[in-house]
Amino acid sequence: MKKEISKILRKPLKKIGLKLEREEIEKYVEIPPSPDLGDFAFPCFAIANRLKENPHDIAIRIREKIKRVPYIFEEISVVGPYINFYLNRKIIFYELLKEILKRREKFGKSNLGKRKTIVVEFSSPNIARRFGIGHIRSTIIGNAIANLCKFQGFTVKRINYLGDWGTQFGKLILGYKKFGKPEKFKKDPISHLQEIYVKVNKNKKYLEEAKKEFKKLEEGDRENLVLWRLFRDVSLKEFEKTYKLLGIEFDEIASESEANKLVNKVIEELKEKKIAKKSKGALVVHLKKYGLGTAIIKKSDDTTIYCTRDLAEAIRRYRKFKFEKMIYEVGQEQTLHFKQLFKILEMMGYEWAKRCIHISHGLYLGKDGKKFSTRKGKTAHLEEIIEECKKYAKAEIKKRFPNLKEEEVERRGLKVALAAIFYGDLKNHRMRNIIFDIERFTSFDGNTGPYILYTYARASSILKNTKAKTKLEKIESLDENEIQILKLLEIFPERARKAFEELDPSIVANYVYELCKKFNEFYHACRVLGSEKESLRLAIVEAFRQVTRNACKILGIQLLDEM
């Protein structure tokens, strides 16, 4: 629509002595704060500056120069310094509904990224640990970001980069040798490993020993390798279950251990290009002149470190995917690490280093506003969180459907719980710290996941209660509530695009909420079935469901036809 406006304005602007590109005109176009000021507005402040003239007079002069008002607009008028555009809604919205119902799940998509690849690394848990609260955010946000890219037509490669190498495995191996109990391990391997890990961390004197175990592992010690592989295998099995539960898939499972096989070449290259230097027994890259401190490539005991592995892995990925962009969705505590990583790649002469982006996020905080503690071994784990959300959700469902079969309560409860968690996270801008309040997340009213599911189910139940097929006819009249929801439906593609540009899923999340709110107002005010305007309203309900589905698919939220 903004395109149409720029088309209309271009000539009149030229006539009053200002040549502007269409894109620039579009940039100025905005949506007025109140509907009686029109659907779109062009403010004349900016150009008033250039023309050195009063913005109101300019607005009037431009309006006079617009000879023919195209049929999609009902009126174009001047209010103060603004030129306000009023849409011919009957025509516009008829076309809109037609488009949504025709394009279905494609509505809102673009082909911006045709034949271009974006690599998204996210989730990246550490093996031998339970899926902790820290990795949930990366998983949820990363998944949504990958979906945003896909929605714009990019080929997306989702990579889960496992933390399965490094000193911590020296700790685990040491701990297992010291305190490991095979029976306990067999019963619940991950919990046992977790227990061991905590024990080793408690005592500082174990650190040196653990480093030795890691060195042995890296040198190929049989016993240590066997243990490591065992830990890795049990972890992977656990993770698979988790991702299945969450409904999240990857194109590639990469890992630090695999990357580690490629590090020697990278180290050689760094030495050859005189980027890495010896310092205090370690091999480092000095980055102080860029304000990035020092990056360690190899420790003084000659073992590798994550920075080296990440360098090797990045190079491997570029060779394989020739990506347009690579996005790392990793917590903000690693910001410096990624800055170093990209800088070193740049110093090595890889021009694509500029196309690597680190997207970070804040932390989950407890209800008291303090960080969830991980050191004490009291981390909140994903399964526990899901279980607890499910408890709330199931109680709500049972209250409403006392006769529902237990397994159906279970199925719906899980979906509601997941929606609560996903939405509770994604509605916030990713950089914010989030207070993880399960009660708030699972509430059926307010800005929550369950509210979205509920509204969708409500819309679905209207369609369920009728045999009438939605068939669209020319629009005779429009009520305020209909206009409001249609206006929102119209801007979905725009919002999706913006969310992609800013790599910010919260834009989509808040959009869905707004849409659901408008739908509930519509539902309340406009009877659908049996009304004179049944066909139009059914089409609106159908279009609402479609757009909600499209948006929720981006967010990774699964909907329910019945709550």
Add this chain to the structure above:
RNA sequence: GCGCCUGUAGCUCAGUUGGAUAGAGCGCUUCCCUCCUAUGCAUUUGCAGAGAGAGGAAGAGGCCAUAGGUUCGAAUCCUAUCAGGCGCGCCA
């Protein structure tokens, strides 16, 4: 100490990239509704509908952390200060 991120209603968060009167939700007060659920009558479509649940509307609630600046115009940009989070050489 230095660097990055954040600061908007009591609480949780939006704010169209510098524009018209700063918006939602929770909680509080006052109303309204039924094409979701439960119920009764009839029993293929229907009719009624208490309490409850869910939904909607209105009201109250603000020195946009503080102080300066930039300009026609600032929650938005710049500077300083304050508060919180994260990081700053052998963890990832």
